[in-house]
Amino acid sequence: MDKHARIYIAGHTGLVGSAFLRRLQKEGYRNLVTRTHKELDLTDQISVEAFFKKNRPEYVFLAAGTVGGIVANNTYRAQFIYENLQIQNNVIHQAYLHGVKKLLFLGSSCIYPKNAPQPMKEEYLLTSELEYTNEPYAIAKIAGMKMCEAYNIQYGTNFIPVMPTNLYGPNDNYDLETSHVFPALLRKFHLGKCLENDDWNAIRKDLNKNPIEGIDGKASCSHITNVLKKYGIQLIRNNSHNLCQITLWGTGNPKREFLHVDDLSDACLFLMNTIDFRDLVKFSIGLDIHEPIRNTHVNIGTGTDLSIKKLAEMMQDTIGFCGETFWDSAKPEGTQRKLLDVSRLESLGWKSKIKLEKGIRMTYQQYLGK
Numbered sequence: 001m002d003k004h005a006r007i008y009i010a011g012h013t014g015l016v017g018s019a020f021l022r023r024l025q026k027e028g029y030r031n032l033v034t035r036t037h038k039e040l041d042l043t044d045q046i047s048v049e050a051f052f053k054k055n056r057p058e059y060v061f062l063a064a065g066t067v068g069g070i071v072a073n074n075t076y077r078a079q080f081i082y083e084n085l086q087i088q089n090n091v092i093h094q095a096y097l098h099g100v101k102k103l104l105f106l107g108s109s110c111i112y113p114k115n116a117p118q119p120m121k122e123e124y125l126l127t128s129e130l131e132y133t134n135e136p137y138a139i140a141k142i143a144g145m146k147m148c149e150a151y152n153i154q155y156g157t158n159f160i161p162v163m164p165t166n167l168y169g170p171n172d173n174y175d176l177e178t179s180h181v182f183p184a185l186l187r188k189f190h191l192g193k194c195l196e197n198d199d200w201n202a203i204r205k206d207l208n209k210n211p212i213e214g215i216d217g218k219a220s221c222s223h224i225t226n227v228l229k230k231y232g233i234q235l236i237r238n239n240s241h242n243l244c245q246i247t248l249w250g251t252g253n254p255k256r257e258f259l260h261v262d263d264l265s266d267a268c269l270f271l272m273n274t275i276d277f278r279d280l281v282k283f284s285i286g287l288d289i290h291e292p293i294r295n296t297h298v299n300i301g302t303g304t305d306l307s308i309k310k311l312a313e314m315m316q317d318t319i320g321f322c323g324e325t326f327w328d329s330a331k332p333e334g335t336q337r338k339l340l341d342v343s344r345l346e347s348l349g350w351k352s353k354i355k356l357e358k359g360i361r362m363t364y365q366q367y368l369g370k
Contacts, residue, residue: 001029001059001102001273008033008057009089010042011064015261016106018166018171018295023265033057043086052094058187059272060103062088062144066137067108068239070249072178072335073134081136088144090172092159096151101157102276104268105148107141107297109257109338110134119303119341122283122295127186131335134348138355145297152277153293160271165340168359170366174210176231182258185248185312186364189321191233192244195225198286198322223286236324244323250333252309257301257339260362269302270350282342301340302352308333 001007007024011017012034024032034057040051042064066076066083073080073097088105095103112120113128137351147161166183176184187210194202203224204217215227222236228234232247277296285291345351354362 001232003028003102004031005029005058006033006056007015007030007061008055008365009061010035010087011062013171014063014067015167015169015172016264018168019065019265020063020268023262023269027269042090043083045086045090046092049097052098056098057095058101060091060106061268062091062103062122064091065106067171067180068178069184070133070332071181073137074332077136080134081140084137084140085143088147092147092151093145093257094134095159096157097153100270101158102255103148103157104272105144105159105161107145107161107163108138109163109165109203109299109301109340111142111145112338113334118337121341122299122344125295125297128137132141133332133334137229145155147181149294152296158277160275160277161297162268162271163297163299163340164264165257165259165299165338167259167261167264169363171293172261172363174367176212181256181308182311182346182363185217185315186319186360186367187342188231188233188248189312189315189319190364190367191228192246192323193236193319195228195233195244196242196321198242198298208245210247216321230329232326232328244325246321246323247328248308248312249328249331250308251329252312252327253307254333254335255305255307255337256311257303257305257338258359259301259352260359263302263352263354264300266353267345271298271348275348279348298345299340299342299343299349302356303340303342303346305337305339306356314357318357318364346349 009017009020012021041047044188049127059122066080066088112124114131115128116124145161148161150158172183173179175181208217212227215223220269234245236245280296281293284293284296
């Protein structure tokens with residue numbers, strides 16, 4: 001991509017989009033186009049068409065979407081499938097109609113079957129049933145990936161779908177009702193530490209930034225402790241010192257892979273600058289030109305995973321939480337393992353750089369505003 005090219009980042013205020021924006025600015029790209037949701041509703045076909053007609057972006061990073069953790073996915077099933085389908089349909093189609101040179105579509109590792117062999121290769125897509133709790137979101141992302149693939153085949157576009165593993169980093173969603181496991185753990189242990197230390201200034205500061213069910217830092221101590229207890233953060237003993245218990249969902253045994261969002265932005269910029277659809281077709285058909293073209297997406301991850309329980313222990317040590325952790329096995333915990341096979345990406349020339357221990361420290365410091 002030329003440094004003066006018009007580049008549209010859809011979803012630039014979110015976890016991924018903001019990472020794209022930071023990275024492109026750091027690399028010297030200055031003709032960057034962004035719109036907030038208030039400025040442009042990507043579910044509105046007419047508005048998206050008008051935007052592309054007026055701004056004529058040459059490259060598009062499609063990071064916009066409705067996302068959340070296991071609770072949000074299972075609760076807002078209709079919203080997740082409808083809004084994500086609308087957004088990607090509008091942006092991908094208008095990118096084609098207005099001659100966008102290259103588009104990067106951001107999917108998710110949840111597209112793979114619930115019981116897919118581990119690690120999950122790109123070709124395992126659509127081989128068996130999906131995990132029920134995030135099925136609507138996964139179907140939407142599969143549709144977006146297949147839409148890119150179909151447009152490339154029929155219209156000769158150069159749309160690259162990427163499927164990242166679990167992401168974390170600056171500008172993550174820390175809403176305890178809708179967040180993913182990484183930010184939820186970080187915030188719970190932080191608030192638990194503050195309760196143990198009787199640090200109400202820090203608790204109120206946290207709630208002013210991210211209210212919980214409308215409860216912010218101006219609420220009474222009793223209201224705050226009640227809402228924290230609802231989300232599994234509570235004092236269980238108060239003798240000579242405070243002791244806090246954090247309740248987490250499931251057994252902690254499921255394994256997950258985590259990638260820092262700055263690593264993701266590095267991988268995506270690499271793909272946008274060096275890899276085209278024709279390069280990905282080679283993985284699909286091999287040496288047989290008569291093979292159907294399918295599964296031309298690219299997994300992005302670290303290639304290593306760990307249990308949620310181990311992640312919680314690492315979080316606890318980094319944050320300095322001294323209390324107890326209780327695992328509620330009656331709660332759902334999703335797929336037992338979701339490890340991506342990243343051999344395709346590594347064969348193209350990219351590997352992750354930020355180790356998880358460092359990433360947790362970086363993210364917590366950012367969360368504290370340091």
